[in-house]
Amino acid sequence: MRESYSKQVSPEGETATNALDFDVQIFISSGMPEGVLRSLFRQALDEGAKRVRFVVRGFEPQKVGELLKKLRMLLPDPYKDDVLVEVDPNAFRAYNVTEVPVYLVKNKDKWYSVKGTVSIDGARERARKGGNYKAGELYAIAEPDILSVIEERSKKYDWEGAFARARSRAAQNLKPNFDLPTVVQDSTDYFVPTFTVPEDVTGPGPDGKGTVVLAKEGQTFRLLDHTKLQVPVIAVDATDERQVRLVQSWLRRPEYKAADVFIVGSTIQSPGGGVAMEELVRKFNRPVFPLFKRLGDRFGIQAVPAIVEQDGDRLRIRYFNPQTKG
The missing domain is CATH 3.40.30 (Glutaredoxin)
Incomplete structure (x- = not known):
């Protein structure tokens, strides 16, 4: 067991979806045990999938499809069930999430962070009580921070030169090739x-x-x-x-x-x-x-x-x- 904590937080930093649309957000990774992920997905479906947002940090370049397929196959029925899983490295950075799972739980218009393997109901209960507590295991994050990957790769390219060439091509090629009549009556x-x-x-x-x-x-x-x-x-x-x-x-x-x-x-x-x-x-x-x-x-x-x-x-x-x- 690892020491975890629960504290009031402000749900800022997400880019893909507004945190206020959800009661619970769960930071996860494909590196977590499959049994834990299966259980969390099943609990989210029982609660109503739209109330729970799952967040992953990134994916291996050109392998996002493999990541999503792996997660989908952990659903009770991969061909019918659906939960919301979003790639949001900014959220991981905003909350300094370095191990998973981490829960953001809303309780009475306030948000709490709960760390460690626990059921969604258990995370809600800890948010209601507040204070420190011991939860289950935390796991390493398997996926890279996709923003870091992009930032590192961008250092290898002459972007100014690429933009200049793109502008030149646009000036030469982007010519509307047809006209429309002018409106004569509203x-x-x-x-x-x-x-x-x-x-x-x-x-x-x-x-x-x-x-x-x-x-x-x-x-x-x-x-x-x-x-x-x-x-x-x-x-x-x-x-x-x-x-x-x-x-x-x-x-x-x-x-x-x-x-x-x-x-x-x-x-x-x-x-x-x-x-x-x-x-x-x-x-x-x-x-x-x-x-x-x-x-x-x-x-x-x-x-x-x-x-x-x-x-x-x-x-x-x-x-x-x-x-x-x-």
């Missing part, structure tokens, strides 16, 4: 983005035997049933100063602070023949992206300037006449 349209499966998609069957069909050829999915548009999308013809001024006014509004800006206009060029991206970045104070025809079709954009936002399971596209707004 209006609002709705569009449902879909995806049609080009061929059967299969996966391994239960216990790894045989295959099961996950999606059939010709099957159509409504994309917004499975994902969401993270930020508003603004489409603009950057050769039209009226549209540029209008978009600049939109970007000053809080609701469009994080919007992505896409440009059309096959004549947008600098004197050297490339796209004048740097000037547009300066005007909009953010990166800008070329709106290729296929992407425009995916958003359902028919004219510019336009603002695209999600409205339930569809996209709402609002069109604005720059003449009346400029």
Whole structure:
């Protein structure tokens, strides 16, 4: 048995998910005994998987799939059960976690840290009582700190040179190759983005035997049933100063602070023949992206300037006449 402690803490440092979404967070490693991990996963499922977050420190480069597969196979039913396991080296650093398991437990709006092998109920009980106590074993962390791996590898590369070459390629190649008409009347349209499966998609069957069909050829999915548009999308013809001024006014509004800006206009060029991206970045104070025809079709954009936002399971596209707004 090892000496462990319980103390009040503030759940800060997590990057993947806000700690306040959970009652319990458990720092684990694939180096822990499989029996301990199986037991913790089963307890989390019994409590309600969304109440418990498992955190690992990292993974061997190019082997994250192996790590997740190993952990998944420890679930009571690897093909049906699901618990939340996230890679969050920042959390390990924030709480100075050097051995596992370590629990962060919420009790009456306060958070407590409990170290050592113990059941989730046991960790909750210690959080309610507070104070020092002896728990079960602590184990070495098998996974590397993935941030340390990235930091070490980054020292071996000339990133400034790589960025310069990337900017040069962008200036030469990122040229929108189609135009859209200018809006002449304010209006609002709705569009449902879909995806049609080009061929059967299969996966391994239960216990790894045989295959099961996950999606059939010709099957159509409504994309917004499975994902969401993270930020508003603004489409603009950057050769039209009226549209540029209008978009600049939109970007000053809080609701469009994080919007992505896409440009059309096959004549947008600098004197050297490339796209004048740097000037547009300066005007909009953010990166800008070329709106290729296929992407425009995916958003359902028919004219510019336009603002695209999600409205339930569809996209709402609002069109604005720059003449009346400029």
